[in-house]
Amino acid sequence: LNGAGQANRWRSVAPEDTRRIGAALAAELLPDGVLLVEGDLGAGKTVLAQGVASGLGIAAEEVQSPTYTLVREHRGDRVRLLHLDLYRLDADDVAAAGIEETLAETGVKIVEWPDRLAAVPRGAVSLRITLLPNGERDIERLAR
Numbered sequence: 001l002n003g004a005g006q007a008n009r010w011r012s013v014a015p016e017d018t019r020r021i022g023a024a025l026a027a028e029l030l031p032d033g034v035l036l037v038e039g040d041l042g043a044g045k046t047v048l049a050q051g052v053a054s055g056l057g058i059a060a061e062e063v064q065s066p067t068y069t070l071v072r073e074h075r076g077d078r079v080r081l082l083h084l085d086l087y088r089l090d091a092d093d094v095a096a097a098g099i100e101e102t103l104a105e106t107g108v109k110i111v112e113w114p115d116r117l118a119a120v121p122r123g124a125v126s127l128r129i130t131l132l133p134n135g136e137r138d139i140e141r142l143a144r
């Protein structure tokens with residue numbers, strides 16, 4: 001259901017670009033949406049999550065790499081943000097950790113390493129960030 005105003009592909013040359021792209025996605029994630037962000041380590045998934053946070057009225061600096069923390073919660077005035085990093089999990093861990101339940105909670109959810117999930121949550125917005133040889137990032141919306 002891509003509205004005419006929804007971009008599907010972006011080129012980012014600096015972290016600020018990636019944050020702006022994230023911020024622009026915030027509106028379509030309200031109030032309870034899920035954003036899945038694929039990409040290698042260092043691609044810019046957490047930077048993009050910072051942009052989404054700022055678009056939700058949450059200080060971008062609050063959002064840090066949660067690699068050692070499965071879920072981090074950030075509270076804004078209007079909405080809360082749950083930021084998940086599944087890097088260290090396998091499918092069994094995901095089930096045991098109750099991740100599917102977390103994704104059904106109220107608020108906006110952002111998932112790094114969504115390939116660990118057994119199933120794509122219904123209605124999720126999916127992105128893939130690719131680090132290009134010249135250091136720029138290609139960010140594309142994936143059709144589900």
Ligand SMILES: Nc1ncnc2c1ncn2[C@@H]1O[C@H](COP(=O)(O)OP(=O)(O)O)[C@@H](O)[C@H]1O
Pocket residue numbers: 012013014015016017018039040041042043044045046047048065112135136137
């Ligand atoms: N265009 C860009 N977009 C996002 N991050 C960038 C960009 N250019 C350089 N970087 C740097 O790349 C790193 C991305 O880190 P991070 O977002 O934590 O990656 P990931 O969460 O995908 O592992 C940061 O140090 C950031 O400053």
Ligand SMILES: [Mg+2]
Pocket residue numbers: 045046065066085112
């Ligand atoms: Mg990260």
